[in-house]
Amino acid sequence: MGKIRKILVANRGEIAIRVMRTCKELGISTVAVFSEADRSALHVRQADQAYCVGPAPSRESYLAQDRILEAAKKSGADAIHPGYGFLSENASFVRACDKAGLTFIGPPASAMDAMGEKTRARSHMIKAGVPVVPGTAEPIPSLEEARAYAEKIGFPIMLKAAGGGGGKGMRRVESLQDVDSAWRGAKSEAMSSFGNDAVYIEKYLDQPHHVEIQVFADTHGHVVHLNERECSAQRRHQKVVEETPSPILTPELRAAMGEVAVKAARSVGYVGAGTVEFLVDVHRHFYFLEMNTRLQVEHPVTEWVTGLDLVHWQIKVAEGEPIPFLDPVSPRGHSIEARIYAEDPSRGFLPSPGKIDFIRVPGGPNVRDDGGVYPGYTVPSHYDPMISKLSVWAPTRREAIARMKRALSEYMVKGITTNIRYLLAIMDAPEFVQGDYDTGFLGRSHQALLGAPDPRLRELAVLASVVYRHQQDRARATRLQAPRANATPSRWRRFPGRPRP
Amino acid sequence: MGKIRKILVANRGEIAIRVMRTCKELGISTVAVFSEADRSALHVRQADQAYCVGPAPSRESYLAQDRILEAAKKSGADAIHPGYGFLSENASFVRACDKAGLTFIGPPASAMDAMGEKTRARSHMIKAGVPVVPGTAEPIPSLEEARAYAEKIGFPIMLKAAGGGGGKGMRRVESLQDVDSAWRGAKSEAMSSFGNDAVYIEKYLDQPHHVEIQVFADTHGHVVHLNERECSAQRRHQKVVEETPSPILTPELRAAMGEVAVKAARSVGYVGAGTVEFLVDVHRHFYFLEMNTRLQVEHPVTEWVTGLDLVHWQIKVAEGEPIPFLDPVSPRGHSIEARIYAEDPSRGFLPSPGKIDFIRVPGGPNVRDDGGVYPGYTVPSHYDPMISKLSVWAPTRREAIARMKRALSEYMVKGITTNIRYLLAIMDAPEFVQGDYDTGFLGRSHQALLGAPDPRLRELAVLASVVYRHQQDRARATRLQAPRANATPSRWRRFPGRPRP
């Protein structure tokens, strides 16, 4: 462990960019890896060096340990930052890095062994006296046993990937007849996301809040927490909106959860940035859910209220520096993050990959965009649909919501469908505004979030449509009269959204 | 004075957008005004309503008080925010607003009378015992008297517009033979910028720092200061880079200057946001320069370190609310702003209006862009060349510089020439890094800032140029062989920068 000079970022999209930004600020060179589908991706442009590590499927590129290590060797990198997802929670990769003499920016393999496999983590926590959600202690070996155990603890249950988090390989199952398809889906997603198709079963808690604690540990034995993030706005177990502070946490609950999170991290010899996820039930009892042994997608909200750059401190800790923020960091103001997905909420959140014809990112005071795309970029269909994370800060929650609405209203993406209007609807939803929303919030509110039509806007749309059609008709007439004008696109046809293929 | 419901923003470009952003967050409707040259401008798109107020020249549109008041009436606005420049320091406009029953978001006309005319302000300050730079107490009536007075106090001198600031209508004059052209230039610029061509003379102080104090006053008699901004990085009296805290201020000097600034504001019955500008000489004596009775371009750096939204508080003060931040606000961390201009530093900062073919704005942690443009927008030649303000925050000055460099390196603007590379060079300049730079810094360093060629990058450019030309030659050969392929642009010709017209 010493000064790091060059970091290979074993990831893609916004998180690769995010990590490279801090590297650049620290004067550390960056190496990108990319699949054949990602030659034009932004992280390749952002990096100082870039190496192709295989074809589009993640298993053959972003999960191909040997190829990534080879790129590290070729490029002269001395450290690897895994981002989140892909190899970030893979202990065998950590060992391979150690063996190759590369600093893995994350916890030691032993901590990952203890926490990375979700079922092992549960056993650990039970031993440490931390309350956990009822469920299986081990991955389920077969579909038959899954059906049997599910019947025993009673529906609804959760099928969860043992090998990783982030909503991947996770299915809520309502009844016995849905077990087959959920089993198939969860295992296959788990395999493609984590290279490990083991799944386990947990009892599904009714209307819980998902609240997580950010922890940070260094190699000098310091372990601290950086308060919580409220992540209950989820659809299909995928977080959509996160915020800090959590509107439901009292200072006492925050302190108690923080203490447990620090204990959990300490019990496995944790180093670096990690997140301890809890479910909080209606009685405000909390249960250990899992520990994510890497940087979390939603880390910007913590950065906003603490003023810390978490990637900066991940790197410093990996270099052996002690963390200086040992006293409880009292959060300043309020921060909210909204994830911009290339998907269509009105069609069951159907993915919408494709070419981004036009993009305008919001700006102004206390608005942050962590994007992975650029105008003219084609979002490939092989990877995650998240194209950006929009986060805001304000002195109070009320102002933060107003700022997020303002920022979302400025966000324009043309060419692909995004969830921006859906996110705006969340900011206006009474349950969200009031601040007490559980993980069932988005599911329950789905129809309301898609919106009821405003008659005044309908009337304006009618006026606009007539002007539009009239212009088209005129342009067509002009073309018929003067066929050579064909080459010049009409005033209208150049800009409006192209028809869907 | 009561709750404001609809604000007409009597400005254009980034500051109009900036003001509208806060309005939107406060639930206040916005009205844009625009000249015929600005129909496609971003502030027209951002506003809820928009009215054309005349032809391109400012005097016939953005300075046309009657037309702006007419638009306010037609739109039902109950308040006017003037931004900076244009009518923002025009007391007669404030009176016209008062008469029309519109809330002017800014100081009362009487405070503007006292401070707006720079020569009157100087007399005021002398009476209040504040040190001022030696110079004329009144505007100079004729070129002959200007020559005579200049000879009396000795060159170099400054010719300055009495009617406004921001570097407009300002000329440094080195010798008698340059007075004629400087006189002509200053008066004509002053007229087109402020509708007032009065100019006065000040002794030119050698190598001073330009440090200004942000003040805030409400209608309840509270006057506070929000610390300083260091604005010595100027070219041709135009600020280019600003930061806070100033690297040369001791806590004692800050307190002393803050006290004087508050006294100055109080002495004229000031209300709202204002800025007291000082020159600080090599002995760290400070001299009152002028008071800008409006929001300053560089206000974002103060917002970064205080966490306050200054436009928010301008509006609240205009509604009659007391300001809650009465204790000295201790700044948190460090902030730097860089102004992105459409100009070519290597050709004497020649303006570069034109169409923006491609723009990528930087993002990520603690980076803020206040822009007034969008991809595909044509920057008109009639107005200010500033297209955006990029500002960053970090815990320390060193980290803020690193972050600014990172952000600038991500900023891509194609189609027009910008000063982005020049700004990067400033961040690397030893004088800037060291932190003790006076207003002569950019002038002295001009050649160094334009950069000496790096032989390695030259070699890479040669390699790249051969690949480029080879591709063009191939595409041409293909076209000759297959004339019908003409319609499809070649892989290369679609993207590289179009040749200059």
Next chain:
Amino acid sequence: MRYLAKVSGDDAPKHVDIEMLAEGRYAVTLDGHRHEVDALPLPGAVGMLIDGESFSVEFEEHGDEVAVLVRNQVTRIDVADERRLRLRAGAAQFKVEGRQVVCAPMPGKLVKVLVKVGEEVKEGQGLAVVEAMKMENELKSPKNGKVVELLVPEGSAVENNARLIVVE
């Protein structure tokens, strides 16, 4: 000039009169109210000033309809002038019945085909799985019937709206 604009879901179209006042400026009359519209095509949207109100309006063609996005609300409208409507009325309308083609709902990969040609299927039964962006989407049978054709082999990359399976 008179246009007919039928909002998707409405029973009857509205009559709208439009008159050009100058390049890009129009008087539009709807339900007896006259509106002044200034329309300027901009990158990403059309900038419209409707009686002084500023809107970024986006348009997307969907067959005869155009989807209009104004202030975060999408309205689908079938709009045409009277002459064009008469022309269109000539073309007979028809509905697909019996034979149903199941198409890819998005670009992606056909990861699994769950049925065989000749197999009897029930409405809502899973036929195939298409994956994009790590999301698996099970395509379900639109009706009770029989699988008569499998048009794309398992494992293929598929475009949006690609025809995959025929059920009869």
Next chain:
Amino acid sequence: MRYLAKVSGDDAPKHVDIEMLAEGRYAVTLDGHRHEVDALPLPGAVGMLIDGESFSVEFEEHGDEVAVLVRNQVTRIDVADERRLRLRAGAAQFKVEGRQVVCAPMPGKLVKVLVKVGEEVKEGQGLAVVEAMKMENELKSPKNGKVVELLVPEGSAVENNARLIVVE
């Protein structure tokens, strides 16, 4: 294939050999060193991987030269293959002497003409003022001589490089 690339300011051109390895991939040899270049045109720039190093390279044509922007450094290079260079050598080079045309350095407005036709002017003397973006730029005479033509009336809007005044 052999190219000659002369960097602006250099005395002699460099010889560069290029060979296409695959679509968008090249081997380029300069001064005896072989480099692998992967070039992908992207919006705003060409993404180049040169021996694994990633560069966003921007190109702008200026007559025979191309301005190449790499990592914030602009290099002007006259690059052509051997055949084209021979062709070009055939076209006689000439220099404008005597008659000089003063052009607008940017788009804007000719706010003031400071001289009259027939007036004797000195090198460096102000001839006219062009304003754009509230900046006034005084155009100076490139030589001692006489104003022979005023091509644009005072107050006109002018394009970039518009011909304004002839001095002989």
